[in-house]
Amino acid sequence: MLANIEGRVAIVTGGGQGLGEAICRRLAAEGCKVLVADLNGGNAATVAADLPEAMSYTVDVTDEAQVAGMVAAAVARWGRLDIMVANAGILIAEAIEDADAAKWRTVIDVNLVGAMLCCKYAAREFITQQSGALVAINSKSGKRGSFRNSAYAASKFGAIGLIQSVALELAPHGARANAICPGNxxxxxxxxxxxxxxxxxxxxxxxxxxxxxxxxxxxxxxxASYDDITNMVVFLASDASSYMTGQAINVTGGQVMSP
Ligand SMILES: NC(=O)c1ccc[n+]([C@@H]2O[C@H](COP(=O)([O-])OP(=O)(O)OC[C@H]3O[C@@H](n4cnc5c(N)ncnc54)[C@H](O)[C@@H]3O)[C@@H](O)[C@H]2O)c1
Known part of the structure; x- marks a missing residue:
């Protein structure tokens, strides 16, 4: 029961498919109200329609006004925000000698700046409420380099610095920020x-x-299975992890072992 998150209000970015969809479904199964946010609004709407208490929102996480609107929509509907899962991410793998700077910037923009904007607007609610849990979906590539995949690894390394810094700012306000580093x-x-x-x-x-x-x-x-990761999302979103902040937790089947 310690990991009880029933009744909490959650936003999941990139919730329209893949891991984000699995997180939406798991949070809903745990009794959360879920705003399913995705660039692909059709997918987000399909996922939300299948959940007991949910709404969908079309968002590009790189667009500040859209991220602000997404958080405002959840608060307008449910009066608060308890959990922000910054999950939206992209990957463009290229050898460094062929890397295209515009594509590289796009990866950084979605994975790092997008996560920052989600932190920013979640933090405003968390500071007002003096509570909240931010869970960023990172990667094992946030802990060590990834072959011919430098933009992705750089964005994920950066996002760990982001989460550690945000954790320091949220701590005096009773709110927390952690990351999950899934394996493949x-x-x-x-x-x-x-x-x-x-x-x-x-x-x-x-x-x-x-x-x-x-x-x-x-x-x-x-x-990794979706359950492997959503188990950790629920734990980090709940009071069971109330003494943990600024962490980047490997869920990699032992592939990455941090000191
Ligand atoms: N799949 C893996 O093996 C794996 C491993 C480790 C970490 N991750 C991380 O998990 C997260 C989800 O990955 P996935 O495998 O489910 O990917 P996916 O491509 O299946 O889903 C990503 C979702 O994010 C959405 N999205 C993309 N750009 C967006 C934007 N600018 N704004 C809003 N939404 C946007 C897409 O529309 C899509 O629905 C990512 O952060 C990824 O880096 C995935």
């Missing part, structure tokens, strides 16, 4: 629709061999 969700749309292809091309391997290689890198021998 090999069955997610991100892998199935693009990453396996990109990595196979970049490494000159077959898709089947890329999958085997990634599973072989995990001490526990498998990719």
């Amino acid at each position: 969700l090999l069955d997610s749309p991100l892998w199935q629709d693009s990453l396996f292809e990109q990595y196979a091309r970049n490494r000159g391997m077959s898709v089947a061999d890329v999958r085997k290689m990634y599973e072989g890198q995990v001490p526990l021998g498998r990719g």
Whole structure:
């Protein structure tokens, strides 16, 4: 019961598919009211329509006015904001010698500046309320470099600095900020629709061999499941983690072990 978050108001960015959708469904199952936010408003609406108490919001997390509007919409509907899950993220993998600066900036803009804007507008509510939990979805690539994937790793390393700094600012206000660093969700749309292809091309391997290689890198021998990650989201969003802030928790099957 310690991890009880029933009745809390949550926003999940990138909630229209993949991990974000799984987080929306899990928070709803735990009794939260959920604002499902996504660049793809149609997907967000489909997910929200399937949840007991939810609304959808079309948002580009790189656009400050839209992020402000997203938080205002949740507060207008439910009167408060308890949980912000900054999950929206993109990946463009390129060898450094071919890296395109415009694409690199786009990754930083979504993964880092987008997360900052979510922190900013959540923080305003949390400071007013003197409570709240921010959970940023990071990556194992926020802890160590990622082969031919420098923009993504740089954005995720940066987002850990963001969360540690925001945690310091929120602490006097009874609010917390933590990050989750998942391992590879090999069955997610991100892998199935693009990453396996990109990595196979970049490494000159077959898709089947890329999958085997990634599973072989995990001490526990498998990719991450959505439940592995949503369990940690619920914990970090709840009072069960009330003595934790500024942390970036690996959920990687042992693939990354931080001191
Ligand atoms: N899939 C993995 O293996 C994996 C591993 C570690 C970390 N992550 C992280 O998990 C998060 C979710 O990844 P996923 O695999 O579910 O990806 P995904 O591509 O399946 O879903 C991302 C969602 O974010 C939305 N989005 C993209 N840009 C946006 C923007 N500017 N504003 C608002 N929404 C936007 C997309 O429309 C999409 O619905 C990301 O932060 C990613 O870095 C994923």
